[in-house]
Amino acid sequence: MTPWNLDAHKTGFQNQGDFYASREDCKLGFEPYEKTAILVDEAFYRRRAFYLFGDKNPQQRAHELVEYCCRHLKDTTGDRQNSLYRIFYCDCPPMEGNLYHPFLGKPINMGKTEQHKWTVDFFAELANKRKVALRMGTLQERESAFRIRDKSMKKLCRGEMALEELRESDFEPNFVQKGVDMRIGLDIASMAYKHQVTQIVLIAGDSDFVPAAKHARREGIDFILDPMWQGIRPELNEHVDGLHSCTFREPSPESEELHVDHKQKQKKNRHSAPAKNARATGKIPPEAAKPKK
Numbered sequence: 001m002t003p004w005n006l007d008a009h010k011t012g013f014q015n016q017g018d019f020y021a022s023r024e025d026c027k028l029g030f031e032p033y034e035k036t037a038i039l040v041d042e043a044f045y046r047r048r049a050f051y052l053f054g055d056k057n058p059q060q061r062a063h064e065l066v067e068y069c070c071r072h073l074k075d076t077t078g079d080r081q082n083s084l085y086r087i088f089y090c091d092c093p094p095m096e097g098n099l100y101h102p103f104l105g106k107p108i109n110m111g112k113t114e115q116h117k118w119t120v121d122f123f124a125e126l127a128n129k130r131k132v133a134l135r136m137g138t139l140q141e142r143e144s145a146f147r148i149r150d151k152s153m154k155k156l157c158r159g160e161m162a163l164e165e166l167r168e169s170d171f172e173p174n175f176v177q178k179g180v181d182m183r184i185g186l187d188i189a190s191m192a193y194k195h196q197v198t199q200i201v202l203i204a205g206d207s208d209f210v211p212a213a214k215h216a217r218r219e220g221i222d223f224i225l226d227p228m229w230q231g232i233r234p235e236l237n238e239h240v241d242g243l244h245s246c247t248f249r250e251p252s253p254e255s256e257e258l259h260v261d262h263k264q265k266q267k268k269n270r271h272s273a274p275a276k277n278a279r280a281t282g283k284i285p286p287e288a289a290k291p292k293k
Helices: 023-027 042-053 058-073 114-127 150-157 180-194 210-218 262-281
Strands: 035-041 083-091 098-101 106-109 132-136 138-148 171-178 199-203 222-226
Touching: 035 042, 035 058, 035 180, 042 058, 042 083, 058 083, 058 114, 058 199, 083 180, 098 138, 114 132, 132 180, 138 150, 180 199, 180 210, 210 222
Parallel strands: 035 083, 035 199, 083 132, 199 222
Antiparallel strands: 098 106, 138 171
C-alpha cells in the first residue's frame, strides 16, 4: 500500500504502510481511527530509552525515537493505522558556558564536552525527520550545578562510602530547565481546544501534566499515557484514558528490534543457521558433514 500523508524518502522507515493509512483505504471509504499527536518529555524518554534499549549514538537514538513513537499509530487489531499529526519533542538547548566542578575544583566548559556534542547532533537528526517538531524551553545556567549521583549519595548516607572515597565519576551535572513542561501543557491545551487531533499520546512519567490531560479529556480527546513501564502516581493514572507502553518490560536484544544489540544478534544467528539447516535438508554432501579422520 502507498502512504498518502507522509513523504517516504524523509522517514527512514522500510515499510510506511505499517504506520500510515493508504490511498486504498480512502477509496474504500475507510478513515484512520484517530488523528494522533505524540508529545515526548525529553529528560524522561532519554533516561528510559537508555535503560530499555541501551546506549546509542545521536543518529541511532533519533531513529529509535521516531520508530518508537510510530508504534502508537498501530491499531491493536492490526487492521488499520491511525494518522500521525506530529511528534513534539520537548527539550532545551545544551549549556554553552562554564560550570564549576566541586571535585576538580575548577570550572568546566560545557560547550566542549562530549555530552554537548551528542545533544547538538541529536537535535540536528531530529530536525531532519518528517513530522517532528522541536519545542525548546530555556536552560537556567546560574541555577545549574554539579551534584553527587544518587547511587553515591545513598552509599554516603548508609555509611558504605566515606567522603574521601568520592571520585570524579561520582558527580554529574544537574541542569535546571524552564518552560519545557509549560510548552507541553500549552500544546495539549491548544490542540484540544482547536480539535486539531482526536488522540494525544504523552510519553512522560510525572504528574505535572494532569491539568492539561483533564482539559483534553473534557474536549473529547482520547488521552493515552506511555510511562515506558515506569511506575506512575495514582493521580496521573486517574486522569488518562489508558496506559500503553510500546515495548517489553525487560526487552532483550532478540525480542526488541530497537535494542542496540538486536542487529548483532541477528548476524550471529544468520551465520550459524545455514549450516545447521543445510545438514537437516541433506544439501551438504555426506563426506562434508562427517569429520575427517
